[in-house]
Amino acid sequence: MPVIAIVNRKGGSGKSTLAAHIAAWSARQGSAVMLGDVDRQQSSRAWLKRRDPALPAIAPWALDQKNTLRVPSGITHVVLDTPGGLHGFELARVVMFADAIIMPVCQSVFDRESAAACHAELMTLPRVASGRCRLATVGMRIDGRTHAAETLRQWSESLNLPFLGALRETQMYVRCLERGLTIFDLSPSQAATDLAQWQPLIDWMTPLLHPVQAANDPSPAARSGVRPTRLGSYRPESLMPAQESLIQGGRLSAHAATSRPAAVPVPPTSAPSLPHAVHPGEITHIPQFLRRGV
Numbered sequence: 001m002p003v004i005a006i007v008n009r010k011g012g013s014g015k016s017t018l019a020a021h022i023a024a025w026s027a028r029q030g031s032a033v034m035l036g037d038v039d040r041q042q043s044s045r046a047w048l049k050r051r052d053p054a055l056p057a058i059a060p061w062a063l064d065q066k067n068t069l070r071v072p073s074g075i076t077h078v079v080l081d082t083p084g085g086l087h088g089f090e091l092a093r094v095v096m097f098a099d100a101i102i103m104p105v106c107q108s109v110f111d112r113e114s115a116a117a118c119h120a121e122l123m124t125l126p127r128v129a130s131g132r133c134r135l136a137t138v139g140m141r142i143d144g145r146t147h148a149a150e151t152l153r154q155w156s157e158s159l160n161l162p163f164l165g166a167l168r169e170t171q172m173y174v175r176c177l178e179r180g181l182t183i184f185d186l187s188p189s190q191a192a193t194d195l196a197q198w199q200p201l202i203d204w205m206t207p208l209l210h211p212v213q214a215a216n217d218p219s220p221a222a223r224s225g226v227r228p229t230r231l232g233s234y235r236p237e238s239l240m241p242a243q244e245s246l247i248q249g250g251r252l253s254a255h256a257a258t259s260r261p262a263a264v265p266v267p268p269t270s271a272p273s274l275p276h277a278v279h280p281g282e283i284t285h286i287p288q289f290l291r292r293g294v
Helices: 015-028 043-050 088-097 109-122 148-158 171-178 192-209 220-224 250-259
Strands: 003-006 033-037 077-081 100-105 134-142 163-168
Touching: 003 015, 003 088, 003 192, 015 033, 015 043, 015 077, 015 100, 015 134, 015 171, 015 192, 033 043, 077 088, 088 109, 100 109, 100 192, 109 134, 109 148, 134 148, 134 192, 148 163, 163 192
Parallel strands: 003 077, 003 100, 033 077, 100 134, 134 163
Antiparallel strands: none
């Protein structure tokens, strides 16, 4: 299940606007998409309540019996709207989910410095450093009469970050969001300029959200043995609230335990047996969110 997270430590960078539009675009491609609002302010969830049910559906988080946020049944794509100030364990937790992270950046020295610090921390995380979780930036609220877009492009390239283009400062985004809409819900003639600015971003996202599959390939769910409603066998089922703690050995040890060949049964003997010793690194219990789907 492809997951795109919108991340920037600085508040007011346009994360919710970007997340809502990506979710709406994906829904219009026929995907069963969820817009997960990890921010405690729940801006994206409030926007979803304004959305006309006649428009392509976008699902919010689902709550289970323990009031834990889960991915609803049948979801195939996930967009995560994250809070400002994200760092440390919470940032690493989001990266565990994400196949890609898009960083919206406004044109000011403060925005660039904050985004650069976030990028530096992201690059210390193995999934990002190895390229398993892709990373890119997009300019937000850019005045087309200035050189702001080119400044952001040069800044992004100096960090070896793909720059997906700049979205202009316009009241169209404000008016759309107030009505539960996005520019993708307007007629092409109404939003031609903005749709053109979105095209490079869409071109970058499309292989991630809709990968080409050979005719004789099994489905992703069949290959991984995971039910389609889960985010993946190596990902926790929920971002918030916090779940059980990771045990020693972490994800790799859990995988080793599940892939270890079954031991040859030992015939019982009449001699009394001593309590079984736990060898170093042996896992006696796998937390629920690390168990593979059945």
